[in-house]
Amino acid sequence: MTTPARITTPFTASSTAAEVLEGHDLSGLRAVVTGASSGLGAESARALVAAGAEVTLAVRDSRAGAVAARAIARSAGTPAPQVAVVDLADRRSVARFVDSWAGPLHLLLANAGVVTGGLERTSDGWELQFATNHLGHFALATGLHRALAEGAAGRGEARIVAVSSTAHMRADVDFDDLHFERRDYDPQIAYAQSKTANSLFAVGATQRWARDGIVANSANPGGVATGLQRNFTRRQKESLAAAEAAGIFTYKTVEQGAATIMVAAVAGELAGSGGHYLDDCQEAYPVPNDADLADHPHGVKAWALDRVRADRLWSVSTALLQA
Template sequence: MTRLTTPFSAATTANEVVDGLDLTGRRIVVTGAASGIGIETARSLVAAGADVTLAVRRPEQGEQAVADIRQSTGDGNGNGTVRAAILDLEKRDTLQAFADAWQGPLDVLIDNAGIMATPETRTPEGWELQFSNNHLGHFALANALRGALVEGAQASGTPSRLVSLSSTGHHFSPVVFDDVMFERRPYDPWSAYGQSKTANSLFAVGVTQRWADDGVLANAVHPGGILTPLQRHLPKQEMLDRGWIDEDGTPNPAFKSTQQGAATSVFVAVHPLVEGVGARYFEDVAEAEPFREDARGRGVKDYALDPEQSDRLWALSEQLVG
């Protein structure tokens, strides 16, 4: 299988990805779209003509994001449209309510929302929070919207797309099936995060394996290093120690802007170069190369795209959420 290369780079912005594309009539859902790369992903898609739904936890943040995007894109004035709807990945009733309220086809689902390196926390079901939020919530949402995605493919005559936001954090851990919920091993916030990001990549493999014949393909994305609300659980000292910020809180110049961080998601979601492509992992607006020890922070590990691991994860996820 030939690696998919592109004319873009790590410095490419989401607006540059959609430059010249007409997304009129494309219906897209972006989870976690009230801030960070989520709102920038939505902004560029609306500017290119798409009808975008921001799936957000808090109504007030959703409305602020809608107003921001409308102000910058001229929503309804030759561009696409944007609206917000409530969805909390930790509350199964909101997932089902969101899916039940959806009417008609869906062309793209972008599973953008996520949390990182949280203190040890359990959901009411007893599940570890990062695995539950980052993977299980999106697993349940995608399955609830599967019919809409299939309808989107049938209506357009091209495959619908699911974009699953993984991370270079998947390097930290495979899915540890013997103790996914840290019931017997000591909890480590970065191992838990890494496991959830591996799950995000394996989910894209699983969707493609199971839904491709119905016209739905999925790929995983590493957006790059960006300072956003994702880092809200990290103490300042840890961010200093990692070299992410200086004493004044200024981000490391190597970090991407939010527009650059949104570029790979937008590319995988709508660009013609990704037509018919599934079960792959992208970074810096191109398909990632296999992980190498000398390429720190880049590449995809084999276990994150392993079909057998994906099957095992799918079975576990169905067991947990149905």
């Protein structure tokens, strides 16, 4: 069987979100961007608004969201985008947002994320990084499925972008101990597990929803200095510094980091095509699960694209949210 050619675009690691969106008229496109009060989420929202999209900033802190909305309006020369409160670690908060949504949705950008320095749990007892980075977005996407399908029917396609990370290469999803109830807690492994889950979600969503005109892809923005690192432990900071010194990654600006996200959101090369993991504005090359991160900083491990594991994660996530 012939291996499909990897999807490529004209953009590179140094491209910006604005460059990716140049020439795109997104008038009439309705988008939700989580974690949009700062960093990659705010820049992605700003770029979408500047291209004409109607964007809702889904944020945990309404005050920070309002500040971001005003900044986006000044930068884009448009009215301020809408702001809605969504705490992804609280499924009741997610449900309230879903219930309040009316009309079609064309783009869901699952960007929000947390990094913890130690073990933290939600009120449901779930490990916080997995609960926020994966389960909250899973609940949001499945809750908005009907709106996405309506958006696809009216515009020809709806897209979901799940923001993943090179960190996915550190760990698969441990289905036997998702919430670190038996194994020693390592915040780096917990984060890595959640980022693998983000990629697997894109695979699973495309398998189920492509017939509705909905496709999902995951995007690795690369190394970007954002508020996400504020809770890093000393060990995590040292690990990051060592990776930078070894050339595993170089820091990008937030505008450059958002470029790969925008490729997943609008690029024609991905029309009707999902389940891909993007890196530096291209589909990443696959590597075996035992590959060393230092040797393949722009690859994607097999466990992050495995359809069987994607199905299992979907079933497990559904069960957790219905319990």
